[in-house]
Amino acid sequence: MISIKNVQKTFGNHKVLEDINLEVSQSQIFALIGPSGAGKSTLIRTINALEPIDEGDIIVDGISIHDKKTNINAARTEIGFVFQSFNLYPFLTALENVTIAPINVKKMNNSEAEEKGKKLLSMLGLESKFQSYPSQLSGGQQQRVAIARALAMDPKVMLFDEPTSALDPEMINEVLDSIRSLAKTGMTMIVVTHEMGFAKEICDQIVFMADGKIVEVAPPEKFFSNPSTERAKGFLSKVL
């Protein structure tokens, strides 16, 4: 479903992604972990071309994302992206935040989009918040609206960049629960996270990055109990 091949990227003369290769099959969930500055955000952002790449190929569901011939706006409708900082439209209600792209981009009619939006918000525990504005919602609620908004486009894959890092501790679990329920639907996902318990619980593979490189890819049981690299051991000794 997601194929990343020999991806290289530099910012100025700083190599931030060095020969990245990764294959994620349908319904697999990968956690991307590693120290700050490792290149996790840059890598996940290249998957829907929020960041250009210098070399290599990224194929999502058969579409070559960085090919100049690809209609990137069409391709992006297949890829849901959830940011650390929610990024909701402040002057739209929760429901309008969820329906705006299906209406404008997918040309869905208003009533169909609203029905779908209400269903998604309800699934994420926000049935009483359809008409609330982002400023009237807690961080955890805003992030769940952001997840509903991404799902409203029927994406083939979902990408999350530290979805709980901006949240107060008591709100982290409600957002992780939303991602857990998505996992049960068979959604293909890559999640950049510092929530090691969560990564261990729902992910098929842990991808450990440092200094722009993938240092280690392993199933969670293996990675957390017996990492093969000193770099991963050092990282885990600090975060566990």
Ligand code: ADP
């Ligand atoms: P992570 O998400 O793992 O913390 P990032 O992908 O954000 O790491 O950053 C990787 C490296 O790239 C860092 O050294 C960061 O300073 C650098 N970087 C990120 N974005 C830019 C940018 N737009 N311009 C220059 N350097 C950047």
Ligand code: MG
């Ligand atoms: Mg980051």
